[in-house]
Amino acid sequence: MANHGCKFPIEIQPENHEQIVFAQKIANQIHPSIVIPSTQQLSTTALTLLVGFQGITLYSPYLKASIKVDFLNGIIGYRCRHSSNKELIARAVKLKNIKNPRVLDITAGLGKDGFILASLGYQVSMVEKSPIVHLLLEDGLTRANQIPELSEITCRIFNIYKDSIDYMHHMDKQDYPEIIYVDPMFPERSKSALVKKEMQLLQDLVGVDQNDPLLLEVALEYAQKRVVVKRPRLAPPIKGPSPGFTLQGKSIRFDIYLI
Known part of the structure; x- marks a missing residue:
């Protein structure tokens, strides 16, 4: 680092x-x-x-705000305890007739979506280029691994400190994942002042100048089955090929690109 x-x-x-x-x-x-x-x-x-x-x-x-990755308590802990294959994110990544598909989360951040996917049984590699965000995520995973009810989830997670595009370019062909998951940072729509402050703090750490079209282009090159992109519900798709289909929720949607 x-x-x-x-x-x-x-x-x-x-x-x-x-x-x-x-x-x-x-x-x-x-x-x-x-x-x-x-x-x-x-x-x-x-x-x-x-x-x-x-x-x-x-x-x-x-900001008078703090960030700590906690997979047992709070919103993420609640979501893990109540996650199901009916969730929007689960439907977005679902593949037929493939046992234990691999997901490469190339915008890991604080690991919330990646952890949810791992709790649903997916093998998840989470890639993060910010050394501080990676450190916070590694700390949260280490503590979660010490809790029996969570250790069976963390054993399916690989936390990687690297630039995502560089990481994908250096993968061996046998390691190409079935699914690549992309969650470009966008303004938090929550009415909670605390959530907005946490998002601002995260943006201060990693910036918001990510080249999303290039990220999508490279992801489409290396995913075996699909690329799943998380977007605000009313935002346009990332510039590039049109998604095969979309799944919409109240505030977000998933654009799914089929390979």
């Missing part, structure tokens, strides 16, 4: 003395110049990675 890739300064704050070595290891992985303060006082100007026994949290002082 050569560069943290964020336009804001970042500090790492260990929860206590016992976490200093771990915090330093994280700093070396993300960027050697990241500061580890000698005081427990949180910075008022820098994004802060809080490192503790209960996991890693990213805190933004200017």
